[in-house]
Amino acid sequence: MGGVGVATSDRPINLFRNMTAKVAAIPMILTVLFVFVGGTVWTVTYSFTSSKLLPKLKFVGLDQYERLWSTNRWIISIENLFIYGICSLIFSFVIGFVLAALMDQKIRFENTFRTIILYPFALSFIVTGLVWQWILNPEFGVQNIVRSLGWTGFVFDPLYNADIVIYGILIAGLWQGTGLIMVLMLAGLRGIDEDVWKAARVDGIPAWKTYLFIVIPMMRPVFVTTLVIIASGIVRVYDLVVAQTSGGPGIASEVPAKYVYDYMFQSQNLGQGFAASTMMLLAVAIVVIPWAYLEFGGRKRG
């Protein structure tokens, strides 16, 4: 299977051999070169300048980076992204997988349950943020309801408490995203051969063990795609925060993408914004490039 045939098996040294494929890939090549590589080089270059509103090549060395790392708000943004990222990864995978496994038990109304869990993904982050902002609002939402039931000391105000605000955002993020993860996992489970289950049952292996030691390792490709989707979403988290808290209370729920945007456009300090985005790109590059190359390139598919 896979990276089939002609090209990989007997590749001749002939520039024109795959000409049509190359021509067909021109949009991708242009995008990669001009947007992703070009844009990155451009961003990195201008991060060493004192550009304000308009990009200007007035170099100031590492000034922007020094300022970046001495800014409280940036440090908090990084911490938040870290907490949000780890929790989001773990919970997305666990919840997604468990739900998918439940769905895979030959249940009735599978379509209904699946649609219910998946529909939030159709809504934008702005909408998601708005609704959850409201549900978590202590004056209208959950806290108010519980108090009106008689438990007057009940406190639940994640969006107004600087210590836990990032978890309030996590609740909304998971609500929006886990449906897709569940569907991806479900698809992975459906791709596992029935014979595997039969064999496991014949051997008397309990279901949980089958999942953990046989099924999950077989689903590696699904996990890879899922990981790319979740992780890219984490790095880019922005709208959700803006819609739910605007970074507040204070600066307790700031995230790096918001720092970049605010500095580039609100404070009109492009250099600072670019320095922050370069740090983000760098972090992504260190983690993703080696992994992506191992995963998608370098070795023959099979």
Added chain:
Amino acid sequence: MRSLGILLGATALVAATSAGATELEVTHWWTSGGEAAAVSELAKAFNASGDVWVDGAIAGSGGVARPIMISRIIGGDPMGATQFNHGRQAEELVEAGLMQDLTDVADAQGWKDIIHPSSLLEACTLDGKIYCAPVNIHSWQWLWLSNAAFEKAGVAVPTNWDEFVAAAPALEAQGIIPLAVGQQSWQTSGAFNVLMVSLAGKDIFLQVYDEKNAEVAAGPDVARVFKAADDARKMSAKSSVQDWNQATNLVITGQAGGQIMGDWAQGEFQVANQVAGEDYTCLPGLGVNEIISTGGDAFYFPKLNDAEKTEAQKRLAALLVTPEVQVGFNLKKGSLPIRGDVDLAAANDCMKKGLDILAKGNVIPDPNQLMSPDSIGQINDLFVEFFNDASITPEDAQARFAEIVGNAD
């Protein structure tokens, strides 16, 4: 269907307008109740003069709207006119030659003589040429008080900041938030600047914001201001609204005792049919030091390739400064006109107080005119953190403030 009708109407209009009427797209972020009423005055006047105002409002205050405006100007497909705050937000766009030179309009109308205070025009001037038309003066230094709230608490409506602080416990006892502050960062730093001007005076303010003197910023005068900011922080601890007008709404409905906010808050009181002196009280300079800052809004006109549109831009620029438009617009907006020679008989008590102070010349420039948006942004970040995190002592905050001031440009 309705939008289709408008679309068709608009196309028909374009087809029929080679003579005279020109469409001009105007972008701005005036979308609250009072603001929208004010901007419709501008549109009406422009339409009445034979051209067509195409409204491009983008909600969410300057933070959302400005990137869009700037992108469009840089992208080479600009709007006909756009709002910015007076000051340095559009400085580089002017330097890059992207903005229309309005000097001939200004000379023809004699802007130099009629625009008051002259600092407004200076903020529009680069190398002797004029690039924007100021439309209003907004001052920050106002304390808005809910008469009903104080009545409920059984204390007299305060006449200055100290009385207000003293009344806070009585308000709290009635479940009223003493001071309403929205969560957006510019509101907290704005409130702090008001405290600085009002409690430490004009000179200190100018030494900090104009001369960027870090020593003064770290000194005892500013320390007193931080002490007051600490009081304000305690008084606003229960205020959890986001937007400034939601905070104003708390005052209007008597859920909060007061709010430190610019005179644009007045538009909201007006929309709610409240009467100055009866339903609410306004204290310029917090009732301590009657000085107001003269920030505000101005219109900029990006360079366009279309000669007809360029003419229309100049017509709009000229129109914005005329007495009729100034009166109509500013009455709705709750701001002060940019010329001293117009009759504002219809103005309410609070606006008259403002006009009075303006006439006396007790004015200072707005921080937006003195510092770059970058430095302002840093100060915003500091105060939004300070107001929301009780663990930051006033001393720590002051040290960080002084550092920002020292590095400011």
Added chain:
Amino acid sequence: MADVLTASRDAQAARFEGPHGPRPRNAFSRRNIFIYGTLILVALYYLLPLYVMVVTSLKGMPEIRMGNIFSPPIEVTFEPWVKAWAEACTGLNCDGLSRGFWNSVRITVPSVAVSIAIASVNGYALANWKFKGADIFFTILIVGAFIPYQVMIYPIVILLREIGLYGSLTGLVIVHSIFGMPILTLLFRNYFASVPEELFKAARVDGAGFWGIYFQIMLPMSLPIFVVAMILQVTGIWNDFLFGVIYTKPDLYPMTVQLNNIVNSVQGVKEYNVNMAATLLTGLVPLVIYFVSGKLFVRGIAAGAVKG
């Protein structure tokens, strides 16, 4: 050839038809109670916000001020919906969301079509016609999926200005195609890589070329993955605010711009009911697509989209 094709399609269809877990025993077993109980609780959690949105959008403001967001409306009113669709103001334009609806359609249809066309050809070339350097381009593309949109705003403004497409629909379509490319290409590449090799070889022997195989073999058997791509793109593009507002001009602004305007311009009191109605109206198109094609979506993903 045709036989092979149908046979394989049937095989594929059969493989992904049903669930694979152990067979259920009796309807009220402990196990069933656990499974359905959990699923019902989870479903309630996922439905809660939708319920709140719908209920709120049907209440009048006085009722909302009373405070309980979970209680059903005492008096049902459709006024917030009418207001959100046709009357809500931003600045001087008081025609609600209706202003942007057709623009959203005009943007979404070509953007979805073009981005899917490009990504499917990319995926096909990467999976079946690997050329030298293809892996490197693909790796960079995947890294591109992690770049925050905000970082790319300025470079793209300048890029579009230089090619003279700034402010046009074409420009926006290009932007959406660029940002949709990484994930879509990954999905298509994985899907095409799972097509049996014999099929491909047989076609080569028959003398079919790059486009011949793409149109005659790959396209006809890829409906599920196209559905997946379409759903992802419709959702993303329909919900986009940032690109729509930055790369076009007001007569092309999508519905989300009006949504932002309605939600963010507070005229006195926040009208939560109108906000919620506007939110639901804006989300209606992707929601309907989900409800209609949800089954195909899972089938599509199952049929190879996530196989590595």
